[in-house]
Amino acid sequence: MIHSDWHIHTTASYDAKLPLPTLIDAAQKQGLRAFGMTDHANYNDRSFLGNIAESQRLYEQYRVPELKFGVEFTPIAKPMYDYIAKHGTREGYVPVPQDKPYDIELALTLDEMKALGMSYSVGAAHWRVDVADARTVDNSAYAQIKEWFRQQMWLACDPRVTILGHPWSCNQTWYDDFSMIPRMMHDELGAALKENRKYIECNAGMLISPKLTDFFKRQYADFLRYMFEKGIPITYGSDCHGPEYPDNRAQCEEYLSYAGFRDGDFSEL
Numbered sequence: 001m002i003h004s005d006w007h008i009h010t011t012a013s014y015d016a017k018l019p020l021p022t023l024i025d026a027a028q029k030q031g032l033r034a035f036g037m038t039d040h041a042n043y044n045d046r047s048f049l050g051n052i053a054e055s056q057r058l059y060e061q062y063r064v065p066e067l068k069f070g071v072e073f074t075p076i077a078k079p080m081y082d083y084i085a086k087h088g089t090r091e092g093y094v095p096v097p098q099d100k101p102y103d104i105e106l107a108l109t110l111d112e113m114k115a116l117g118m119s120y121s122v123g124a125a126h127w128r129v130d131v132a133d134a135r136t137v138d139n140s141a142y143a144q145i146k147e148w149f150r151q152q153m154w155l156a157c158d159p160r161v162t163i164l165g166h167p168w169s170c171n172q173t174w175y176d177d178f179s180m181i182p183r184m185m186h187d188e189l190g191a192a193l194k195e196n197r198k199y200i201e202c203n204a205g206m207l208i209s210p211k212l213t214d215f216f217k218r219q220y221a222d223f224l225r226y227m228f229e230k231g232i233p234i235t236y237g238s239d240c241h242g243p244e245y246p247d248n249r250a251q252c253e254e255y256l257s258y259a260g261f262r263d264g265d266f267s268e269l
């Protein structure tokens with residue numbers, strides 16, 4: 001069912017340990033038709049731009065035809081983005097509280113992506129960027145769901161984003177029962193993804209993590225199927241951080257077939 005992987009971190013990501021030659025060797029042995037490296041560009045500061053330069057260097061050094069060069073974006077609060085653009089670093093940034101959510105930016109412009117030779121991106125929400133400090137304000141499940149929805153809607157509409165990465169992931173709040181997220185949000189997000197011709201990601205972590213229940217994994221696979229049936233193409237992302245590149249496809253496919261997915265449903269870019 002799954003023949004390609006569009007979300008993989010190499011040693012160029014601050015939190016990953018997968019050497020690119022190890023990835024290439026393992027992915028070829030697994031018979032993947034295509035696989036893409038997507039190192040983190042969390043901020044527009046020196047360290048993250050350095051990681052991206054290293055990612056590009058590795059790609060140029062080891063490239064094979066099946067390997068694609070992408071990046072993983074996460075929304076940045078616009079005031080922080082502007083501060084970094086001015087000072088080159090996050091050091092010394094103090095968020096000024098405001099009465100509405102901060103606007104959002106991404107670490108690279110479309111022109112910078114082109115200059116780096118990137119052919120696509122994964123855009124994903126990872127943490128709240130709407131408030132100065134989530135620990136001091138309403139941090140209820142609903143406040144978090146609302147913020148994830150806002151970021152994901154924004155990503156679905158931004159021309160720099162190709163794939164919406166790990167939808168509704170990276171937070172413990174709704175991990176017990178995925179139906180906590182209103183269906184209306186799936187419908188609105190689905191409409192935006194479809195209109196802007198984005199892909200939605202099936203992130204392996206959501207279907208294989210030992211921290212998640214079997215019940216949740218079934219709900220999540222059903223959610224992916226619900227979005228797919230709206231006409232949104234789906235891609236697979238192992239989100240592998242190394243040091244090895246294991247093959248987790250069979251475990252994911254079990255949940256995916258249960259939700260109605262068949263061979264041919266998963267897209268290549």
Ligand SMILES: [Zn+2]
Pocket residue numbers: 072124126165166
């Ligand atoms: Zn991510």
Ligand SMILES: [Zn+2]
Pocket residue numbers: 007009072239
């Ligand atoms: Zn990732």
